[in-house]
Amino acid sequence: xxxxxxxxxxxxxxxxxxxxxxxxxxxxxxxxxxxxxxxxxxxxxxxxxxxxxxxxxxxxxxxxxxxxxxxxxxxxxxxxxxxxxxxxxxxxxxxxxxxxxxxxxxxxxxxxxxxxxxxxxxxxxxxxxxxxxxxxxxxxxxxxxxxxxxxxxxxxxxxxxxxxxxxxxxxxxxxxxxxxxxxxxxxxxxxxxxxxxxxxxxxxxxxxxxxxxxxxxxxxxxxxxxxxxxxxxxxxxxxxxxxxxxxxxxxxxxxxxxxxxxxxxxxxxxxxxxxxxxxxxxxxxxxxxxxxxxxxxxxxxxxxx
Numbered sequence: 001x002x003x004x005x006x007x008x009x010x011x012x013x014x015x016x017x018x019x020x021x022x023x024x025x026x027x028x029x030x031x032x033x034x035x036x037x038x039x040x041x042x043x044x045x046x047x048x049x050x051x052x053x054x055x056x057x058x059x060x061x062x063x064x065x066x067x068x069x070x071x072x073x074x075x076x077x078x079x080x081x082x083x084x085x086x087x088x089x090x091x092x093x094x095x096x097x098x099x100x101x102x103x104x105x106x107x108x109x110x111x112x113x114x115x116x117x118x119x120x121x122x123x124x125x126x127x128x129x130x131x132x133x134x135x136x137x138x139x140x141x142x143x144x145x146x147x148x149x150x151x152x153x154x155x156x157x158x159x160x161x162x163x164x165x166x167x168x169x170x171x172x173x174x175x176x177x178x179x180x181x182x183x184x185x186x187x188x189x190x191x192x193x194x195x196x197x198x199x200x201x202x203x204x205x206x207x208x209x210x211x212x213x214x215x216x217x218x219x220x221x222x223x224x225x226x227x228x229x230x231x232x233x234x235x236x237x238x239x240x241x242x243x244x245x246x247x248x249x250x251x252x253x254x255x256x257x258x259x260x261x262x263x264x265x266x267x268x269x270x271x272x273x274x275x276x277x278x279x280x281x282x283x284x285x286x287x288x289x290x291x292x293x294x295x296x297x298x299x300x301x302x303x304x305x
Contacts, residue, residue: 010153020085025239028082036074041067046287053286057207072282076235080127083240087130088164090240093137100134101236103245108229111249112140117183117226121217122233123194123273124285129162131233131244132190136165142188145179147172183224191217194273199294202266207274209291218265227251228265230272234280248272 020028039045050073054066061069091099111118120142122128135142144162148171149155159169170178182189193213194206201212221228229249236243250259250268259265277284 006151006153009151010157013154014157017085020082021089023082025082025086029079029239032075032078032082035078036071040071040074049289050286053288053290056209056291057286058281069281070286073284073286076283077285079235079239080129083127083242084129084161086240087133088161091130091134091137096134096137099240099242101241101243103243105244105246107249108231108246109140111227111229111251112188114227115186116253117186117224118188119217119221119226119228120188120190120231121193121228121269122190122231123277124192124288125194125273125277126233126235126280126283127242128192128233130240130242131231132162132167133165134233134242134244136167140188141166141168142190143168143170143179143182144190145170145172145175146192179220183220183226189220193217193269194288194290196288196290196292202262204263204267204270206270206290210293211270211291212293213266213270215262215266217269218262221265222252222260222262225253227253228269230269230276232276234276235283247276 023031040047040050047070050070051066054061054069058066058069108118108120122131132142132144144167146159146162146169149158162169170182179189195214197212197214199212202215202218203210203212205211217228220226227249228251230247232243232245232247234243234245235241248268250265252259252265259268
């Protein structure tokens with residue numbers, strides 16, 4: 001029964017993708033705006049989580065401004081789907097400059113051409129899916145860690161898009177040996193590094209609140225003497241008008257580097273994420289439970305007398 005349900009869901013998703021691909025981008029933008037209103041204002045999906053996150057991150061905003069920011073986030077998410085559907089058909093080796101603007105590319109390219117491994121870290125910000133697609137297209141294949149989706153058909157479909165230009169996928173669970181092999185051979189690993197890591201993670205400040213980050217990224221960088229670059233794929237205007245930028249780079253081998261510990265590196269790239277998000281907050285996934293803290297003990301209810 002589960003296999004049948006998974007397959008039917010996959011068929012529905014493929015049909016929807018075909019419909020999106022048949023739409024003109026301008027039509028897709030108009031539909032994205034209406035869906036953002038539906039999901040954010042009418043259905044109020046994860047509204048409490050989004051409101052709590054925005055209230056903590058931007059305490060000076062009024063409720064109306066936070067509502068507008070929430071609607072902008074939903075609009076961004078639907079535009080992201082539109083871009084993923086259209087990217088393989090519109091962005092090619094000969095015309096990618098029409099859609100993609102590179103910023104501070106020299107910071108990253110210098111490391112990618114080095115014999116040493118490189119770690120690229122980013123957040124659920126902008127269109128990170130198109131970023132991996134474009135990096136492979138311009139000649140820099142990467143290895144990306146991603147969680148395997150519960151629906152195997154959708155998982156294979158999404159990974160076909162991700163690997164179309166040379167991006168290789170490594171499962172989040174059980175892929176550590178593959179990661180070590182990539183780094184040992186001087187390859188490039190990319191990580192979505194803004195996911196909650198539980199009570200055993202490295203706790204750092206993110207928008208003024210403690211957030212748990214995975215220690216593995218910093219450990220891999222320090223253990224393999226690998227430079228770490230923070231990057232973003234910010235939408236500048238309409239669909240597929242994306243700025244692929246490198247915001248900062250830290251090299252553990254640099255004698256002047258102050259990033260000698262796991263906490264140092266984790267605090268640094270988390271701070272870089274906050275800067276890029278504050279610049280364009282509508283393009284961040286505020287519906288994530290990024291700040292959940294399992295260290296807090298739940299009070300036991302008092303027994304009735």
